[in-house]
Amino acid sequence: MGDAKSSWPELLGATSEVAKQKILSDRPDVRVFVVPVGNNVIGNFNDKRVRVFVNTRGDVARVPSIG
Numbered sequence: 001m002g003d004a005k006s007s008w009p010e011l012l013g014a015t016s017e018v019a020k021q022k023i024l025s026d027r028p029d030v031r032v033f034v035v036p037v038g039n040n041v042i043g044n045f046n047d048k049r050v051r052v053f054v055n056t057r058g059d060v061a062r063v064p065s066i067g
Contacts, residue, residue, distance in 0.1 A: 005026045005027060007065035007066070008050075009063045011052075012060065013060060015059060016034045016058050016059070018034075019060050020034065032049075032050045033051050033052075034054055035053050037061045038058060049067065
């Protein structure tokens with residue numbers, strides 16, 4: 001997937017569910033994980049994973065990207 005989308009800056013501030021649906025629409029080959037900001041995550045790179053970091057309201061707080 002050489003020119004496949006790898007980040008979603010337009011989702012900043014969106015709800016986690018909207019973000020998840022959009023990412024899976026663009027990239028059905030990845031798994032999406034919703035993670036509260038501040039939670040520890042393993043730093044390994046995975047080209048089939050997108051982490052959606054959300055604030056306490058459940059809104060996207062960081063640009064979701066492959067990794």
